[in-house]
Amino acid sequence: MKLATIYRANLTAAAVALALAMSPAQALVVYDPTNYASNVLQASRALAQINNQIRSLQNEAASLINDTKNLASLPFSSLAALQQQVRQTQSLLGQAQRLAYDVTQIEQAFSTRYGNISLSSSDADLVTGARERWATSVDAFEDALKVQAGAVGNIDGSRTAMNDLLSASQSASGALQAAQAGNQLVALQSQQLSDITAMLAAQGRAQAIEAARSATAEEEGRVRFQRFMARSDR
Template sequence: MKTDILRRAILAGVLATSGMIGITATTPAHAQLIVKDPTNYAQNVLQAARALQQVNNQITQIQNQATSLVNEARNLASLPFSSLQQLQQQVEQTRQLLNQAQRIAYDVQQVEQAFTGRYKGAALTGTDAQMVANANARWEDSVGAFEDALRVQAGVVGNIDGARSAINSLVSASQSATGALQASQAGNQLLALQSQQLADLTALVAAQGRAQALESARSAAIEAEGRERFRRFRGN
């Protein structure tokens, strides 16, 4: 009796074990559990974040380089306005007025020759006819010098309107300059304008000084001639 019971228990255990093995063998592959490693996942996320940060840094560098190139382009841009041609024309006009000086020009040799022949020495002690001719020549020198001075004055005054227009344009251009080169060019043109105005002032002073010098020389020559005439009258 006990032997039958033991046999039945062994048989039941074997059947149970066989059934479990069959179930395990026939279980589909997709029904098995998937095992994930948290450490590996965290490392992948960290690598992706670092890659994204590198990309952002590269984008920032490219943006900075683009901004630098734009600034360099602005610094190298030329000023759209130039007054140099106008200033050169004004200087040339003043120079032509000086070159048109009558009688005694702005030349050292001509001045020496004129004073030797009409203002001193034998010119003041010649015959009465020579003295009269020299006095008339000196008068013409003075009149011509005063006329030349007035013409130079008129030319300088005429340049004032052009200078004012150039100043307005240059100041406006300098205030709207987008780069260092434009600001520098505007400053250089303002300096050129000042040089042109100084040239006009120099020409004006020279013309007035010439006229006053010739008139003073004429007055001195008249005084010398008066003494010579008095000496001759007293001798006679």
């Protein structure tokens, strides 16, 4: 009986000594399902946040790239050529001979050379006036033809500019380039409209001057007839 008691006491002491001698790495690990699940959930949430941050950074990078493209200027410009064509047309209009595009000058011309013919005018004055009006009509038609020739000469340049602008618009890398190409196309249309306006103005001027000459010639004929009848009555 004493031997069994001593044996059990020795066995217990050995177990205690062994437990004290074990290192922390050799300690017994206890599995806790609830704690494990909580750790897995936290890790999953952390991973999801990281992925969201990555996607956000990618979106910001793409946005910056798009902003750079949208702010890039169009490498092609036709404005200088279009402005030069407009200046050429204006120059042709400014070369109008005798009776220019000036309201004051037109009023003076019609008060002296066109309209009523005085019965007291000499034959020499009538011939001089008729020749002056005829020359003014001829010059006006010449001016109109020059403006028309200038507008026709601008067609090839307008066609080239239009093709270049359409190509630049189709290959535009951003909103700014597309907008600039569109603005230049509008400028091209404005230049073409200015040519059409100039042609109409020059042609209308020539026709108006010729109509005035014809009306004045009729008035001159009436005055000549009256003077002839007055001489016949004497």
